[in-house]
Amino acid sequence: MSFSICVAQCTDSLASTMDDQARIMQSIGGVSLAGHSVQGGMTLPPPHGHDGTDGDGRKQDIGDILHQIMTITDQSLDEAQAKKHGLNCHRMKPALFSVLCEIKEKTGLSIRGAQEEDPPDPQLMRLDNMLLAEGVAGPEKGGGSAAAAAAAVASGGTADNSIEHSDYRAKLTQIRQIYHTELEKYEQACNEFTTHVMNLLREQSRTRPISPKEIERMVGIIHRKFSSIQMQLKQSTCEAVMILRSRFLDARRKRRNFSKQATEILNEYFYSHLSNPYPSEEAKEELAKKCSITVSQVSNWFGNKRIRYKKNIGKFQEEANLYAAKTAVNAAQAAAVAAQNSQANSPTTPNSGFQMKDEEYQLDSAESKNTLLTNMFTGSSGSYNLPNSGDMFLSMQSLNGDSYQGAQVGANVQSQVDTMRHVISQTAGYNDALGGNAMYSPHSLNGNGGWQDATTPSSVILPTEGPESVHSDTSN
DNA sequence: GTCAATGATTCTCC
DNA sequence: GGAGAATCATTGAC
Numbered sequence: 001m002s003f004s005i006c007v008a009q010c011t012d013s014l015a016s017t018m019d020d021q022a023r024i025m026q027s028i029g030g031v032s033l034a035g036h037s038v039q040g041g042m043t044l045p046p047p048h049g050h051d052g053t054d055g056d057g058r059k060q061d062i063g064d065i066l067h068q069i070m071t072i073t074d075q076s077l078d079e080a081q082a083k084k085h086g087l088n089c090h091r092m093k094p095a096l097f098s099v100l101c102e103i104k105e106k107t108g109l110s111i112r113g114a115q116e117e118d119p120p121d122p123q124l125m126r127l128d129n130m131l132l133a134e135g136v137a138g139p140e141k142g143g144g145s146a147a148a149a150a151a152a153v154a155s156g157g158t159a160d161n162s163i164e165h166s167d168y169r170a171k172l173t174q175i176r177q178i179y180h181t182e183l184e185k186y187e188q189a190c191n192e193f194t195t196h197v198m199n200l201l202r203e204q205s206r207t208r209p210i211s212p213k214e215i216e217r218m219v220g221i222i223h224r225k226f227s228s229i230q231m232q233l234k235q236s237t238c239e240a241v242m243i244l245r246s247r248f249l250d251a252r253r254k255r256r257n258f259s260k261q262a263t264e265i266l267n268e269y270f271y272s273h274l275s276n277p278y279p280s281e282e283a284k285e286e287l288a289k290k291c292s293i294t295v296s297q298v299s300n301w302f303g304n305k306r307i308r309y310k311k312n313i314g315k316f317q318e319e320a321n322l323y324a325a326k327t328a329v330n331a332a333q334a335a336a337v338a339a340q341n342s343q344a345n346s347p348t349t350p351n352s353g354f355q356m357k358d359e360e361y362q363l364d365s366a367e368s369k370n371t372l373l374t375n376m377f378t379g380s381s382g383s384y385n386l387p388n389s390g391d392m393f394l395s396m397q398s399l400n401g402d403s404y405q406g407a408q409v410g411a412n413v414q415s416q417v418d419t420m421r422h423v424i425s426q427t428a429g430y431n432d433a434l435g436g437n438a439m440y441s442p443h444s445l446n447g448n449g450g451w452q453d454a455t456t457p458s459s460v461i462l463p464t465e466g467p468e469s470v471h472s473d474t475s476n
Numbered sequence: 477g478t479c480a481a482t483g484a485t486t487c488t489c490c
Numbered sequence: 491g492g493a494g495a496a497t498c499a500t501t502g503a504c
Binding site: 255256257278299303306307310311 | 492493494495496499500501502
Binding site: 255256257258263296297300301304308 | 481483
């Protein structure tokens with residue numbers, strides 16, 4: 001609507017309002033606006049149809065006031081101030097502003113329509129719900145850790161992921177803090193701005209027609225604007241939480257290779273329990289501890305290893321040989337130490353069947369071990385008697401039905417193995433630990449490709465354990 | 477970039 | 491619930 005139309009409308013409306021006011025005044029107090037009676041220091045034309053003065057004069061007068069209002073900005077500051085004061089004190093001002101407010105109200109309503117009462121935004125509700133569920137909004141305690149715990153449970157983890165949990169919680173708390181700080185800032189800014197605008201409008205209402213309703217509406221607009229900013233804040237917070245969550249979940253999916261030492265420990269256990277590579281819970285825990293990994297990781301590792309070994313035994317032959325030798329060396333060392341102890345502690349049984357010479361069993365050095373391995377796998381076992389190595393090669397042959405090069409080698413050393421086993425068992429009572437714990441039993445895998453007697457032993461000895469370890473795995 | 481190795485996940489079966 | 495099997499996804503060597 002153009003201003004001229006508005007002014008015209010206003011003039012008409014004001015004229016009629018004044019007529020009404022005059023009529024009311026006349027009827028209630030007998031004080032007439034007409035007849036140039038003085039009211040508030042301003043002379044007004046008489047109401048229409050009461051004293052013969054026509055409406056055109058009044059319209060012109062009102063138009064004059066409006067013109068003054070409109071042109072007030074064209075004047076110098078001093079002049080404008082004076083004019084403003086004059087208009088402000090004009091006795092017609094309240095009536096004029098009242099009419100203008102009414103017109104504005106009507107115009108505003110038609111334009112704004114149903115914008116006033118906004119229904120709750122579903123997107124905002126979704127954001128609120130999500131922030132509440134993630135523990136960002138709402139009460140401080142519970143939410144974040146609950147979300148982290150839920151994510152952990154979903155991933156199958158327990159206390160194993162405590163580090164990641166605390167990391168997740170810490171980051172979530174950070175997001176939460178930022179969110180609340182920003183929210184507080186927005187609310188404060190909103191309140192400050194609202195107060196400022198209200199004061200400004202109240203101030204301006206002295207010089208231009210501003211109704212309290214309009215101020216109220218303006219406050220509503222400001223609040224809506226700020227709530228839309230808040231929604232952006234909520235949206236970005238939600239995004240941050242989602243990113244954090246996905247990173248957290250991805251991080252758990254991300255794998256890291258175990259350390260060499262850990263892999264060696266696991267392999268040693270696997271190959272030394274090849275007839276029944278199913279570690280008990282206790283063994284798993286111990287392995288986990290030794291390898292600095294989790295029990296579930298140990299389970300995973302053995303699950304993968306069993307399958308991959310069974311799928312491609314040939315490929316693992318070298319590895320099996322290596323670990324067999326390693327285990328043999330360990331066992332021999334243990335036996336040597338035990339035998340020495342036995343000898344030292346039993347003066348009544350000197351040289352009792354297994355006289356170990358230093359030059360033969362000094363296997364601490366890498367060179368000695370290498371020599372042992374070389375001799376062992378070339379068949380030239382020399383003076384070394386290796387416990388259990390024969391089982392490995394027999395196992396290799398029986399596992400996949402093919403004959404291995406190692407099988408022959410194994411046969412060569414078998415007699416020595418038997419001797420060694422016998423001697424050791426006599427010397428230090430390691431029957432269970434070495435002889436009973438067949439590393440590579442010919443019965444390791446059954447015809448269906450599965451391990452026979454795959455029941456998990458209640459307790460098993462770890463290859464890296466010393467002879468003092470309690471071992472009750474009689475299944476091997 | 478390719479590829480083998482490998483840890484993790486998912487599904488199915490018992 | 492645990493194991494086997496298939497598969498995914500990442501790592502690390504080349």
